[in-house]
Amino acid sequence: MSFKKILSVLCAGIILSIGSQAMADDYKLTLKLSHVFSPAEQLTKSMDAVAESILEKTDGAIRIQTFPQAQLPAYKEGVEQVVRGANFISVEDPSFIGDYVPDFKALYAPMLYRSFDEYVKLTRSKLVADMQAKAEAQGIKILALDYIYGFRNLITQKVITKPEDLKGMKIRTPGSKSYIDTLTAMGAVATPLPWGETLSAVQQGVVDGLEGSEFTNIGTKVYEGPTKNVANTRHILGTCGVYISTKVWNEIPAKYQAIIQEEFTKGANHMVETLKSQHGGVVKELESYGVKFNEVDGDAFRKALAPLYAEQPGMTPGVFKAIFSELDAMR
Ligand code: X3X
Numbered sequence: 001m002s003f004k005k006i007l008s009v010l011c012a013g014i015i016l017s018i019g020s021q022a023m024a025d026d027y028k029l030t031l032k033l034s035h036v037f038s039p040a041e042q043l044t045k046s047m048d049a050v051a052e053s054i055l056e057k058t059d060g061a062i063r064i065q066t067f068p069q070a071q072l073p074a075y076k077e078g079v080e081q082v083v084r085g086a087n088f089i090s091v092e093d094p095s096f097i098g099d100y101v102p103d104f105k106a107l108y109a110p111m112l113y114r115s116f117d118e119y120v121k122l123t124r125s126k127l128v129a130d131m132q133a134k135a136e137a138q139g140i141k142i143l144a145l146d147y148i149y150g151f152r153n154l155i156t157q158k159v160i161t162k163p164e165d166l167k168g169m170k171i172r173t174p175g176s177k178s179y180i181d182t183l184t185a186m187g188a189v190a191t192p193l194p195w196g197e198t199l200s201a202v203q204q205g206v207v208d209g210l211e212g213s214e215f216t217n218i219g220t221k222v223y224e225g226p227t228k229n230v231a232n233t234r235h236i237l238g239t240c241g242v243y244i245s246t247k248v249w250n251e252i253p254a255k256y257q258a259i260i261q262e263e264f265t266k267g268a269n270h271m272v273e274t275l276k277s278q279h280g281g282v283v284k285e286l287e288s289y290g291v292k293f294n295e296v297d298g299d300a301f302r303k304a305l306a307p308l309y310a311e312q313p314g315m316t317p318g319v320f321k322a323i324f325s326e327l328d329a330m331r
Pocket of ligand 1: 036037038041068091092093149173174194195211212215216220240
């Protein structure tokens with residue numbers, strides 16, 4: 001190649017890199033972030049803190065507007081916004097990703113985890129990385145999976161200790177099949193409702209109870225209603241993921257992608273540690289409001305839930321075996 005040709009290629013390269021730098025410097029993006037949690041709940045505070053940090057660290061280039069309490073499309077509809085390529089971040093539990101990648105229903109199966117840390121460690125495994133790759137192939141970039149809001153327990157008027165106690169009881173759940181199948185297997189009449197309709201449904205006796213974490217109980221004031229008994233089933237580890245369209249994500253300059261990813265990762269770590277430290281105090285505060293906690297026949301509930309570890313259509317063969325193997329290796 002002649003010297004003149006080399007020089008012109010070099011100049012073109014320099015012009016291109018200056019151009020892309022200029023584009024990156026002029027780049028601005030506003031994303032709407034939607035979730036169902038209330039202002040008093042840690043997830044809401046964590047999302048607001050992460051959005052603020054990203055705005056600051058990108059010098060105003062990436063603005064994330066947060067919308068709590070399902071003000072925007074949430075649950076299944078929120079994930080659909082992501083899949084459609086909207087400038088939208090959906091924060092929902094992984095069961096809603098299960099509609100696109102069934103392996104996430106296995107990750108969110110009942111009575112798998114004994115602690116927050118076990119789940120967090122599993123989300124860092126190659127097994128889950130492979131699941132995330134499948135989600136990306138469906139247009140969903142997963143920025144986090146571990147915005148844990150606590151083990152979900154039964155919250156009812158009647159004291160529940162075993163599956164038979166739930167016979168005929170209408171228990172509110174979120175609308176994903178994972179919850180409906182779980183509460184059905186536990187012996188209840190699963191009654192899916194959006195969170196926004198739940199407390200009034202409990203108050204009016206439309207449902208006999210609900211299930212949720214102590215952080216939900218205290219953060220949304222469930223304890224003010226008639227359901228004062230908490231049965232420590234710990235049947236599902238309540239956790240949220242953070243989901244953005246791969247199309248939108250791939251158009252964000254790499255330097256901003258790195259900041260976004262780092263801040264959501266840090267935000268989840270902070271939320272996990274915060275809730276671990278707060279749980280004991282939250283239980284005592286709920287007890288001061290008249291809430292009573294009771295242990296349950298864990299073996300009976302585990303037996304009732306065992307059929308849910310059967311692989312569902314679309315799941316990777318052996319996915320449950322792989323999850324159990326990862327968890328056994330941690331214990
Ligand atoms: O997708 C996120 C979770 O499934 C939401 O669970 P839900 O609908 O029981 O709401 C939990 C509450 O803490 C919301 O305030």
